[in-house]
Amino acid sequence: MxxxxxxxxxxxxxxxxxxxxxxxxxxxxxxxxxxxxxxxxxxxxxxxxxxxxxxxxxxxxxxxxxxxxxxxxxxxxxxxxxxxxxxxxSYPRSIRNMYGFDYTVIQQTNGNVLAVIKLVLKNSPAFNAGLERGMIITRINGKNITAANAETLTSSMKDLTVLDLTVGNWKNEAVTDEKDIKVYYGLSFEQPVLSKVFEKNGKKVGYLYVYDFPDGMTSVFSQKFAEFKTAGVQELILDLRYNYGGSVSAAAALCSLIPPGISESSPFITFKGNKNGGQVKRTFAQQIAYDPKAIGFNALRANALGLNKVYILTSNSTASAAEIVINNLKPYAQVIQIGSTTLGKDMAGFSVEDKRKPRKISWQIHPVIYKVFNADGTGEYSNGISPQIAVNEYAELPLLPLGDSNETLISSVLNGGYLRSADHERFNKDVKILYQSDLNFIQGQK
Structure with missing residues (x-):
């Protein structure tokens, strides 16, 4: 879990x-x-x-x-x-960790307000109930969703153990095939890393969707990149659009598999703390080794693609260790970021608790302890990391499955659409994002 x-x-x-x-x-x-x-x-x-x-x-x-x-x-x-x-x-609650999905309320150019399911976790209550990415939620517990009540409705979900949703599909600019679905509170299990290989102008393009960065991911990343290498992948799309972050060591492991010319001693990250914490610098190898389940740097590098360029797909749900991947790859490869500006969690921390035996205090603190910087000393992105190519994921509905070659962000890379003015306009319609069910959770836990 x-x-x-x-x-x-x-x-x-x-x-x-x-x-x-x-x-x-x-x-x-x-x-x-x-x-x-x-x-x-x-x-x-x-x-x-x-x-x-x-x-x-x-x-x-x-x-x-x-x-x-x-x-x-x-x-x-x-x-x-x-x-x-x-x-x-006392633990933070979210729709995602209680039910296994997230949604965004948007306003289209014609004024229509829609609640679009953007993410359904595999093997989650929402997945088992039949929810799919791209569906439109028309009612939550019998109430129509509006721009004014979306946040209140989402907050109310956190106090329930079952959700009554009315959902439909988006076809021909309208919601069709509406049906009622019950989603029960429950557990969501470890999310798989999704990988695919596409063809683009005669080149093999690897696609990797990474949901989060738990410890123990180095062997998974190594295996995926070994498969890419065997397939002759020449370009890489890294999809971090819904990645909240996690272990810095797992992020370092992923970064080590992409660029050419790095070694065990290549600097990866600098942590800067208060006057007590000072400054801590880590190489790729040092940071990876802090994961107790990690395989070694040299074993990872055996499967590295050695790419001078990487495409990274982002949204404002891209946070923390996922942002470290973007920022800390930049000294070693050209990072072409496509999508929306990231959340802006340019910091790291560890849990602080009473370890005495017997324990006398049951509270556990999760404070911001460090600001993080890359090998060039670049950091301070608390306002988020802006993409070179802004692409609105909601410009075209329905949202297609992650990993689909025609999905908006993926196709903007595969088809070079971001280079063509017609497609640039198509992917940046004036669709307003009014509310996102996950943002209060990832930045409102205090």
């Missing part, structure tokens, strides 16, 4: 914390009290939090723990969060 924590850009170490406080005059509260937990939270954040110097000097220790944690965060922090490991209701 995929945990929601997969999306968190886990960096490099596991940590054991004591419950000491770094204040010159630390407050003292009874052990086990909310206030004592808050002192531990404050102490932990002062050590590791990237914006520790912006934390309030005298916070209100009497606040509930989640509210206290929120009071410590810098205004620009969209991503730090805290959970109580003994209370499942």
């Amino acid at each position: 995929k945990s929601f924590l997969t999306l968190y850009c886990i960096a490099i170490i596991t940590i054991v914390l004591s419950c000491t406080n770094n204040d010159d005059n630390p407050p003292v509260f009874p052990e086990g009290s909310t206030e004592s937990v808050n002192v531990w939270v404050q102490d932990s954040m002062r050590r590791y939090y990237y914006w520790a110097d912006q934390m309030p000097v005298k916070p209100d220790y009497h606040l509930p723990v989640k509210d206290f944690f929120k009071s410590l965060l810098a205004p620009q922090d969209r991503f730090s969060f805290i959970v109580n490991t003994e209370d499942t209701s």
Whole structure:
């Protein structure tokens, strides 16, 4: 089962914390009290939090723990969060991790408002109920979806265990074949890496859709690239449009399989923390090795394609380790990014918790700890990484399956459509994105 924590850009170490406080005059509260937990939270954040110097000097220790944690965060922090490991209701919830799908509400040029299913996870409740990418949701629990109520309807889903959806197909500029579907809350399992080989002007083009970056992916990536190499792939399309991120080591492994001329000592990433964390530099080999399940750098490189150029498909759901792939490949290969601007999670972190035995504090902190930079020192993309070629995924409906050669973003590469003015206009119709069911989750966890 995929945990929601997969999306968190886990960096490099596991940590054991004591419950000491770094204040010159630390407050003292009874052990086990909310206030004592808050002192531990404050102490932990002062050590590791990237914006520790912006934390309030005298916070209100009497606040509930989640509210206290929120009071410590810098205004620009969209991503730090805290959970109580003994209370499942404290964990972030999303439509994707509860039911296994995501949707986008768009407004077409004629004013029509549509809720388009953009993603259905394999072996998820939504998949098993018959939902498919490209379907249109017309009603949620009996209510018609509008631009005004989409966010409220999505929020209400998080408190339910079954969804009553009315869905249809998009044909001839209208919704047809409507039917009612029940989607029950449940588990979604490990998502497969999808690979294909296309033909483009006599060249073999490899296509790789990567949903996320859990640890243990190096052997999967190695196998896929070995297949590409055997097939004679000369160009590569990397589809990261819905990838929230995950392990930096897995991202480094993928990057190591693409460009020519890198070695174990080639620099991959720099982590920059607060005054306590300082600066940490990693080569490709060093970063990959932080995955306990990883195969070695040299074994990976045996299957590398050695490409000077890569096409990467993105959306504003592309985040964290997926953005690291884009930014950190740039010193070594030409990256042609197609789609929409990414989310802008230019940072990494690790979980902070009480490892004492017996454990006295059940809270677990997921703070922003580092900003990340590539081998050229380039980073600071908190506003997202903009594509060289903007292509609106929703310009043409229905959305086709991921991996379909006629799908909008894929065909813009295969057909060179981004180079032709007629296709550029076709792929950039004035379709407005009004709401996306996943964005509040990936940037609203605090």
